[in-house]
Amino acid sequence: MRIIIAGCGKIGSNVLNSLTSEGHDVIALDADSSVIEEITNIYDVMAICGNCADCETLEEAGVDKAELFLAVTGSDELNMLSCFIAKKMGAGHTIARIRNPEYNDRSLGFMRQQLDLSMSINPELLAARELFNVLKLPSAVKIESFSRRNLEMIEMRLKEGSALDGVKLSELKSKYNTKVLICVVQRGENVYIPDGNFVLQSGDKIGMTAGHTEIQKLMKSLGILRKQSKNVMILGGSKTSYYLSKMLISSGASVKIIERDLERCNALCENLPQAMIIHGDGAQQELLLEEGLRSLDAFVALTGMDEENILISIYAAANSVPKVISKVNRDELALMAERLRLDSIVSPKNITSDIIVSYARALENSMGSNVETLYKIMDGRAEALEFNVHQGSKITDIPLKDLQLKSNILIAGIIRGRKTIIPGGDDVIMHGDKVIVIARDQRLQDLSDIIK
Amino acid sequence: MNRRMVFYMLSHMLEATAVMLILPLIVSVIYNERCFWAFLITIGIALLVGIPMSVMSRTENHVIYAKEGFVTVALAWIALSAVGAFPFVISGEIPSYVDAFFETVSGFTTTGASILTDIESMSRGILFWRSFTHWIGGMGVLVFIMAIVPSVTDRSIHILRAEMPGPIIGKLVPKARDTAKILYLIYIVMTAAEIIMLLIGGMPLFDSIVHTFGTAGTGGFGIKSDSIAGYSPHLQWIITIFMFLFGVNFNLYYLLLIRKFKTVYKSEELWCYICLALISVIAVTINIYPMYRSFSESVRAAAFQVSSIITTTGYATADFNLWPELSKAILLLLMFTGACAGSTAGGFKLSRVVLLLKMIRREVKHMLHPRSVAAVRFEGKKVDETVLNSVRTYLGIYAVSFCAVFLILSFEPFDIETNLSAAAACFNNVGPGFGVVGPTGSYADYSAVSKIVLSVAMLFGRLEIYPMIFVLSKSAWSKK
Numbered sequence: 045m046r047i048i049i050a051g052c053g054k055i056g057s058n059v060l061n062s063l064t065s066e067g068h069d070v071i072a073l074d075a076d077s078s079v080i081e082e083i084t085n086i087y088d089v090m091a092i093c094g095n096c097a098d099c100e101t102l103e104e105a106g107v108d109k110a111e112l113f114l115a116v117t118g119s120d121e122l123n124m125l126s127c128f129i130a131k132k133m134g135a136g137h138t139i140a141r142i143r144n145p146e147y148n149d150r151s152l153g154f155m156r157q158q159l160d161l162s163m164s165i166n167p168e169l170l171a172a173r174e175l176f177n178v179l180k181l182p183s184a185v186k187i188e189s190f191s192r193r194n195l196e197m198i199e200m201r202l203k204e205g206s207a208l209d210g211v212k213l214s215e216l217k218s219k220y221n222t223k224v225l226i227c228v229v230q231r232g233e234n235v236y237i238p239d240g241n242f243v244l245q246s247g248d249k250i251g252m253t254a255g256h257t258e259i260q261k262l263m264k265s266l267g268i269l270r271k272q273s274k275n276v277m278i279l280g281g282s283k284t285s286y287y288l289s290k291m292l293i294s295s296g297a298s299v300k301i302i303e304r305d306l307e308r309c310n311a312l313c314e315n316l317p318q319a320m321i322i323h324g325d326g327a328q329q330e331l332l333l334e335e336g337l338r339s340l341d342a343f344v345a346l347t348g349m350d351e352e353n354i355l356i357s358i359y360a361a362a363n364s365v366p367k368v369i370s371k372v373n374r375d376e377l378a379l380m381a382e383r384l385r386l387d388s389i390v391s392p393k394n395i396t397s398d399i400i401v402s403y404a405r406a407l408e409n410s411m412g413s414n415v416e417t418l419y420k421i422m423d424g425r426a427e428a429l430e431f432n433v434h435q436g437s438k439i440t441d442i443p444l445k446d447l448q449l450k451s452n453i454l455i456a457g458i459i460r461g462r463k464t465i466i467p468g469g470d471d472v473i474m475h476g477d478k479v480i481v482i483a484r485d486q487r488l489q490d491l492s493d494i495i496k
Numbered sequence: 497m498n499r500r501m502v503f504y505m506l507s508h509m510l511e512a513t514a515v516m517l518i519l520p521l522i523v524s525v526i527y528n529e530r531c532f533w534a535f536l537i538t539i540g541i542a543l544l545v546g547i548p549m550s551v552m553s554r555t556e557n558h559v560i561y562a563k564e565g566f567v568t569v570a571l572a573w574i575a576l577s578a579v580g581a582f583p584f585v586i587s588g589e590i591p592s593y594v595d596a597f598f599e600t601v602s603g604f605t606t607t608g609a610s611i612l613t614d615i616e617s618m619s620r621g622i623l624f625w626r627s628f629t630h631w632i633g634g635m636g637v638l639v640f641i642m643a644i645v646p647s648v649t650d651r652s653i654h655i656l657r658a659e660m661p662g663p664i665i666g667k668l669v670p671k672a673r674d675t676a677k678i679l680y681l682i683y684i685v686m687t688a689a690e691i692i693m694l695l696i697g698g699m700p701l702f703d704s705i706v707h708t709f710g711t712a713g714t715g716g717f718g719i720k721s722d723s724i725a726g727y728s729p730h731l732q733w734i735i736t737i738f739m740f741l742f743g744v745n746f747n748l749y750y751l752l753l754i755r756k757f758k759t760v761y762k763s764e765e766l767w768c769y770i771c772l773a774l775i776s777v778i779a780v781t782i783n784i785y786p787m788y789r790s791f792s793e794s795v796r797a798a799a800f801q802v803s804s805i806i807t808t809t810g811y812a813t814a815d816f817n818l819w820p821e822l823s824k825a826i827l828l829l830l831m832f833t834g835a836c837a838g839s840t841a842g843g844f845k846l847s848r849v850v851l852l853l854k855m856i857r858r859e860v861k862h863m864l865h866p867r868s869v870a871a872v873r874f875e876g877k878k879v880d881e882t883v884l885n886s887v888r889t890y891l892g893i894y895a896v897s898f899c900a901v902f903l904i905l906s907f908e909p910f911d912i913e914t915n916l917s918a919a920a921a922c923f924n925n926v927g928p929g930f931g932v933v934g935p936t937g938s939y940a941d942y943s944a945v946s947k948i949v950l951s952v953a954m955l956f957g958r959l960e961i962y963p964m965i966f967v968l969s970k971s972a973w974s975k976k
Binding site for chain 2: 046069070071077084085086088089090
């Protein structure tokens with residue numbers, strides 16, 4: 045599929061990387077010739093230097109033959125304009141990054157309709173949503189939800205001395221009387237899709253699917269359930285912090301934002317009357333302690349600097365803040381942070397590229413069952429996908445135990461109407477269901493790809 | 497440096513050589529010649545080295561950088577020539593290995609300089625292989641491998657850049673592999689077209705295939721001692737036109753295919769190429785008119801020779817050694833300019849010449865108006881300063897390398913015209929020069945040392961110097 049990406053910054057190059065490894069024909073546009081040079085050296089793409097809202101540049105990129113046009117430059121207005129022009133010049137689908145909160149209120153729907161946008165993406169809002177999910181269930185490292193929250197996949201790390209240490213998966217059900225399915229385990233560098241004989245160890249990062257209440261029940265019986273964080277400190281007054289604070293406040297939590305820039309503080313004050321805004325340097329430990337670091341439920345580091353986020357998070361964790369989340373955009377730093385025992389890491393650019401990749405996969409395969417949602421899990425080494433099951437699929441009405449699944453594939457959940465089924469061997473997939481599949485080392489496009 | 501990856505690609509190259517050797521093998525079987533043993537043994541050697549090498553060098557780390565690209569290309573071309581020389585030696589038709597190596601390098605680099613004095617006594621299989629090397633070398637071996645082997649690495653652009661001649665290498669389509677495929681497809685279609693045209697014109701099948709290979713790669717190995725002179729005027733015109741066509745940037749053919757006629761029409765390099773060729777033809781025609789009886793004959797001779805030299809092919813229909821000095825001077829200068837970048841031709845490349853002239857104009861303007869700010873524009877776009885800088889540097893390194901080759905050749909007991917034109921003809925991948933190495937002569941009388949120097953010069957010219965220099969430099973091989 046021919047895809048044009050306008051703007052090759054942090055988000056752009058990450059999307060570029062995912063889409064080229066998916067095998068698409070990618071054309072990159074950027075106004076900076078040194079960025080173009082860099083891109084052509086690293087990725088197998090065609091890179092064109094120019095203004096992405098300029099007809100000539102778009103024509104050179106062959107926009108009329110492009111199935112998908114992505115505008116992810118730093119400027120919302122440029123993104124909207126270039127998507128509009130690209131659409132008029134014949135691009136199939138257009139996606140724009142629009143992150144200014146003023147555009148993301150009621151006017152968004154109107155604008156999307158008028159500009160003929162297929163989708164608008166707001167990485168900051170997406171990141172805030174993910175952060176909010178984790179803060180609601182602080183025992184988890186990460187939460188991905190499928191099919192409008194009907195089913196959730198929760199990533200959790202088994203701490204030293206966890207009750208699950210040494211438990212065989214087949215015994216889990218009888219021991220804790222739970223319907224939770226552990227569908228993927230990361231141990232050190234390896235990622236496993238476990239079967240019943242798999243034995244858990246402390247230090248593992250596990251991913252499990254279940255309905256919301258089931259998870260809470262299991263956590264309660266394991267003694268690790270923690271209530272929603274009510275007292276949250278956010279470092280940095282970025283757009284993400286704004287969205288997150290809004291969500292937290294409306295759920296009844298108290299929020300404290302520390303921001304270095306006075307003007308930004310004033311703007312936040314205006315938009316978030318219930319939040320406490322502190323003007324000061326969050327890197328100063330004295331300030332953090334003064335503002336009650338030790339009595340917090342959760343600490344979220346959201347400054348623009350990955351390194352600063354990591355270091356201050358380590359400090360917060362050392363001061364026994366129960367839940368510490370840091371925003372880290374660069375993958376290599378995220379891996380390092382994990383090694384430094386920072387569990388919860390959020391990367392806006394990865395969230396964005398997950399959404400775009402799933403959109404591209406769904407586009408590529410408009411027939412039969414197709415990809416509804418896609419999450420890269422366990423540092424991108426496995427994928428969790430949600431498929432719609434359409435009429436005539438080869439795998440419907442066959443008990444799961446009789447399906448010849450490929451290796452490294454697991455059916456982690458079936459959603460039928462409002463009912464969530466954590467599947468056993470006798471369950472069947474029916475037409476109209478949504479199916480959650482966990483896959484390692486493969487690129488699924490269609491639900492029928494899971495059988496041999 | 498990722499050495500494993502370099503050797504992995506080299507092993508693929510050796511395996512590809514074995515596959516390519518099957519063609520001359522078939523030819524020699526058809527003509528029932530004994531030299532098919534030579535090809536069979538060479539295939540065996542290539543596989544015996546290539547397959548264990550590919551197994552041993554298998555690696556998880558597929559990342560390569562510009563450095564690996566350059567080194568791979570240089571090593572691949574040296575190895576290719578070393579292996580490609582075996583059939584000549586084993587069949588006993590060129591007994592000395594140095595001679596065979598010179599002939600093979602000359603073939604792969606599409607030079608067409610030969611040490612053979614009696615071509616017509618060679619076996620068909622060997623002659624086919626000799627010309628086939630032109631065809632392979634014209635578009636590049638590694639580009640070929642890129643087109644057929646499923647992606648070895650994501651960063652194959654470094655190899656494309658190192659192997660394709662010209663100052664700016666752009667991709668036609670997003671994927672490097674698809675670009676390689678399109679280039680080869682255009683190349684194959686044009687080759688087929690020429691073979692068919694020659695066949696219709698009345699040339700025997702074997703001759704048309706061999707001569708087409710020589711034209712397509714802009715090489716110039718013939719199978720007759722008088723090159724193309726013995727064929728009918730009609731056939732000479734066909735070859736003239738095809739030589740000219742293979743000197744055009746292949747990207748332009750792709751643009752024609754996707755119907756972007758305006759871009760092609762506006763190509764500065766193409767117009768330069770056409771004008772330069774036309775002016776040269778007119779000048780040479782007038783200059784040689786007194787030697788020939790008719791106007792049509794002198795136009796034909798002039799057009800053929802200009803087309804042959806500007807594209808650095810090196811076919812001949814006349815002994816231009818006997819032409820007046822002005823015509824010889826024009827031909828010598830055309831050897832240096834060469835044809836368009838991105839074609840199969842050698843030389844300095846016209847786009848570089850154009851860029852240099854534009855830089856000179858800018859510099860002169862800058863001297864008169866010291867505060868003026870001016871950009872160099874080429875093909876309708878502003879050219880990046882780094883590209884301009886690389887063109888300037890290339891001119892320097894080109895001049896230095898050429899002088900070195902010329903100086904070494906001067907130890908030989910030939911006149912300065914022979915040595916100068918030999919250095920120019922090899923360095924620019926033309927083939928025949930003037931004097932002893934003229935179209936009727938050969939390089940046989942040069943000493944073994946000079947032949948090796950000339951072989952290196954041909955590789956320098958084909959790969960545009962840098963890859964060869966990097967492979968010889970220490971820093972490319974240090975582990976740091």
